[in-house]
Amino acid sequence: CSPSNGTPSLDGVMERRDDAGYSTSCPHTYVKERPFDLYDSYHNFVKIDQRGGGQFFYMAKCSNNSGPPSCPSCCIGTDTQRYNTECKKILALQPATVCLTRWCSRLSRRWVYVDTGCACYYELRPPALEKSGLNIADIDEFTHLKDAEVNGGKEEYDDDDVY
Structure with a gap:
């Protein structure tokens, strides 16, 4: 069960879900290790x-997706344009449906x-973990990020988001 475009990246941990x-x-x-942890939020x-x-990956899936987006163009929209110079090359895991972006470490604090x-996958790291110097693989449990937003560089988290 591999992506149709060849060898899956990141050890093949990706899979689409409805x-x-x-x-x-x-x-x-x-x-x-674990199944997807999906819940409804905005x-x-x-x-x-x-x-x-x-x-650790999170998928931002838009509610106004009218159909299968084209990859990798769906990950290079206006919302991501400012991050392009900080990101690694965008890879298509499932052609015409899923895009992958790996953020560089300098963005991992946000x-x-x-x-x-469209549906795109992003690798994210919690700022508390990044500042602690621990390896993300050392964390046994990872709590939900429900409605976190980046507003003017200020991160907002749920009270139960403890790392």
């Missing part, structure tokens, strides 16, 4: 947790999400 949390790309999850974030590899009208 709003109900069911797989739409293949019958088995790529995530070895931005409909999806958490993918692979503790063994220390990879939660970032975009609303481009």
Whole structure:
């Protein structure tokens, strides 16, 4: 069960899921340690947790998505344009449906999400973990990020977001 465009990046931890949390790309999850942790919020974030590899991903899925977006163009919209110089090359894991962006470490102190009208995956790191000097793979549990927003450089978190 591999992405149709070849070798999956990031150890193949990606898999598409619909709003109900069911797989739409293949019958088995790529995530070895845990299943997707999906819940409804304004931005409909999806958490993918692979503790063994220390990879944490969130999907920003837009409510006004009228159809399958084109990849990787969906991840280069106006909302992400200012971050392009700070990001690694955008990879298409599922052609015409899913895009992947890996943020560089200098952005890892901030939660970032975009609303481009398509589904894109982003690697994010909590600022508290980054400042602590711990490796993200050392964290045994990772709490929900529900409605975090970046407003003028100020991060807002839920009270139960403890790292």
